[in-house]
Amino acid sequence: MIVKNARKTGSDSFQDSLAIVEQYLLFRFRVHVVYGKQESSGYHTNGHQAQEDDFITIDTSKSKEAQLYALLHEAGHVLLRSDGDVHRRRFPKSEHKRTTIGHRIDVLREEVVAWERARALATELRVNIHEEKWHRQRSSALMKYVKWAYSPEEYFKS
Numbered sequence: 001m002i003v004k005n006a007r008k009t010g011s012d013s014f015q016d017s018l019a020i021v022e023q024y025l026l027f028r029f030r031v032h033v034v035y036g037k038q039e040s041s042g043y044h045t046n047g048h049q050a051q052e053d054d055f056i057t058i059d060t061s062k063s064k065e066a067q068l069y070a071l072l073h074e075a076g077h078v079l080l081r082s083d084g085d086v087h088r089r090r091f092p093k094s095e096h097k098r099t100t101i102g103h104r105i106d107v108l109r110e111e112v113v114a115w116e117r118a119r120a121l122a123t124e125l126r127v128n129i130h131e132e133k134w135h136r137q138r139s140s141a142l143m144k145y146v147k148w149a150y151s152p153e154e155y156f157k158s
């Protein structure tokens with residue numbers, strides 16, 4: 001499947017890019033995207049393997065550009081879980097029910113790698129990225145996971 005990006009600027013460009021990533025996820029993995037105001041952006045799956053009933057939620061209270069970067073990041077998770085055996089070997093503690101240090105470290109590692117895979121996907125799909133804004137959003141998201149991994153109890157208090 002070849003997906004081309006319309007070379008526009010502004011909000012229409014981000015809307016077109018969102019559609020490109022959505023189509024990629026739907027046609028390649030059968031993963032749907034649900035948009036909602038105040039909906040926490042995330043990838044919803046059961047286990048190490050991406051499945052057809054998985055879905056991604058995106059918060060529409062954010063800018064279209066922030067929505068695009070969040071969608072790319074969540075697509076990075078889908079790609080990482082496209083082979084459940086590889087994911088299980090790479091992040092063996094990520095699906096543990098208890099928040100052990102091993103679990104927190106594997107979740108944090110997956111978050112970092114999902115952002116890296118997302119950036120590669122943007123290039124592959126010819127989706128334009130503003131590097132400074134991408135870096136800011138990635139850093140902000142990862143810092144939340146660092147705080148959670150360091151002290152889950154304190155994270156949930158704040």
